[in-house]
Amino acid sequence: MKYYSIAIDGPAGAGKSTIAKKIARELGYIYIDTGAMYRAMGLYFSDNSISLEDETVIAKACQNVAISITFADGEQQVILNGVNVNGRIRTEEAGKMASMVSAKTAVREKLVELQQELAKTENVVMDGRDIGTKVLVDADLKVYLTASSLVRAKRRYEELVAKGTECNLSDIEKDIIDRDYRDMNRDISPLVQAKDAILVDSSDMTIDEVKDKIIELFQNAIK
Numbered sequence: 001m002k003y004y005s006i007a008i009d010g011p012a013g014a015g016k017s018t019i020a021k022k023i024a025r026e027l028g029y030i031y032i033d034t035g036a037m038y039r040a041m042g043l044y045f046s047d048n049s050i051s052l053e054d055e056t057v058i059a060k061a062c063q064n065v066a067i068s069i070t071f072a073d074g075e076q077q078v079i080l081n082g083v084n085v086n087g088r089i090r091t092e093e094a095g096k097m098a099s100m101v102s103a104k105t106a107v108r109e110k111l112v113e114l115q116q117e118l119a120k121t122e123n124v125v126m127d128g129r130d131i132g133t134k135v136l137v138d139a140d141l142k143v144y145l146t147a148s149s150l151v152r153a154k155r156r157y158e159e160l161v162a163k164g165t166e167c168n169l170s171d172i173e174k175d176i177i178d179r180d181y182r183d184m185n186r187d188i189s190p191l192v193q194a195k196d197a198i199l200v201d202s203s204d205m206t207i208d209e210v211k212d213k214i215i216e217l218f219q220n221a222i223k
């Protein structure tokens with residue numbers, strides 16, 4: 001049986017997860033948030049104070065990590081060694097840690113395999129940094145979703161303010177620029193637009209406009 005897949009890559013804060021989730025709901029597909037898996041892996045390394053200096057230590061640590069996902073009310077839940085860590089992975093610190101561990105070969109090998117397995121048995125919308133270039137190279141549609149760093153920082157700032165978190169716009173923009181740099185310049189699977197991906201710049205678009213645009217691109221792609 002043929003399973004359809006939509007791959008959405010792009011830098012931090014471009015709106016990938018909000019949009020991917022909406023598209024998945026509309027199409028009745030499963031939404032897979034691969035960043036959440038790297039965040040859980042980052043948590044494991046920081047909870048256990050494992051150094052990121054030595055590749056052998058990292059590879060050994062990866063053997064002790066079991067990451068899986070389940071769904072509750074359509075929301076992806078990440079299970080790290082038997083514990084649901086969804087409540088702990090959404091901080092700025094977890095994002096930074098995820099970006100650091102995601103540059104490590106052993107970490108990527110483990111998570112890419114899990115992601116590829118998930119797409120073999122479901123229609124999926126998957127978002128991340130290497131979905132179109134590595135995880136689902138045969139995806140039916142590949143989108144590279146971006147927005148200017150200031151627009152992305154403002155969106156993040158508004159989300160944090162709405163949650164009552166004290167924050168500073170220029171610090172957030174700096175963190176975003178640093179994270180983009182790390183994700184785009186690592187040796188293994190750096191964030192880059194796949195040759196066959198369609199660029200969507202969401203700077204001046206609403207969430208629903210982006211969602212509708214991607215669904216239209218997908219319907220055309222599978223015609």
Ligand code: DC
Nearest residue numbers: 034035036038098099102128129130
């Ligand atoms: O999408 P996010 O902010 O939750 O991702 C957190 C970090 O994980 C991101 O800075 C880079 C890394 N990541 C990755 O390298 N590959 C992916 N497919 C998804 C995320």
